[in-house]
Amino acid sequence: MNTMIHCPKCSSEVLVETPALGNIPLDVCPACSGIWFEKGELEALLRQSQGGGQADLQLIAPKPEGQDCPACKVKMSHGGLVNPLLLVDKCEACGGVWLDARELELVKKLLGLTGGDSVVKVARPSSSPAAAPARDPKLILIKIAAAVGAVAGLVGLSYQMYLYFSPPETVSRTPSLAVAVVSVLLFAGGVLALNWGKEDRWR
Ligand SMILES: [Zn+2]
Ligand SMILES: [Zn+2]
Incomplete structure (x- = not known):
């Protein structure tokens, strides 16, 4: 697991690892709440949701015009996930998938899944130098x-x-x-x- 993954949308933000969704440690952006799924993590999360069968998560009509992969920095493919209209970014090199804040909810709705949370908020790490020192x-x-x-x-x-x-x-x-x-x-x-x-x- 990488220690410093930057958000592909807000490049200055470092993703924060959290097990808040289905106990799978996912990397979430503290600014835009987008979620980075490493290879297999999205499938595992969807399996954990109620009635989660094997979903086909191959991109539909992928085009090489996505954002840069936060892990391998190559251009991700932009295509439909589950539905041709739900356009997301997937890295063909590492198999990772980037979902914007509300896209996980849409994926679950399209798959007819109801269990578990779909949105997660994380705080920036408190070890930042801007944090107020403890008062003596x-x-x-x-x-x-x-x-x-x-x-x-x-x-x-x-x-x-x-x-x-x-x-x-x-x-x-x-x-x-x-x-x-x-x-x-x-x-x-x-x-x-x-x-x-x-x-x-x-x-
Ligand atoms: Zn972000
Ligand atoms: Zn990648």
């Missing part, structure tokens, strides 16, 4: 402490300014330069710590 609980605690520090510093500085700018006879305390300096440092330090994690320095 320690970092969250540090952030909370930084936020509390910044707010405390701001409150302290505001109080000192209130004391400083108010007429001396209306306030009971005199402004303290030391408290003001500590407040400024607390505020600046808190804001700095809050922004630190964003630059990935603590990850």
Whole structure:
């Protein structure tokens, strides 16, 4: 089984293997939900469906104008599957069949099969670099402490300014330069710590 099969329709998408349909591991495109059947897999899946006999899956009136085979990269044949009007791509080299999202359902309807699901959705692998990294609980605690520090510093500085700018006879305390300096440092330090994690320095 190939590890990296690209979707013949959405070339940037890598097919995801899933046993969601009839326990046969099929390769499904996460974007268009098309299904890649390696040689024999479509026959096996149809046999698993209720009343599935031996269906003739030779293409009807095949023309060499299909998409590129996702496995061998050669041009697939484009022709009718079960019915001349249901046009699909089949690789003559490896025997694989590509079905668009709803084509499996049509194949089953044409064969009079009713059992099992016909459409499967897969998610892209979560190991992609775009996935969000797990949040470190320690970092969250540090952030909370930084936020509390910044707010405390701001409150302290505001109080000192209130004391400083108010007429001396209306306030009971005199402004303290030391408290003001500590407040400024607390505020600046808190804001700095809050922004630190964003630059990935603590990850
Ligand atoms: Zn696709
Ligand atoms: Zn092929």
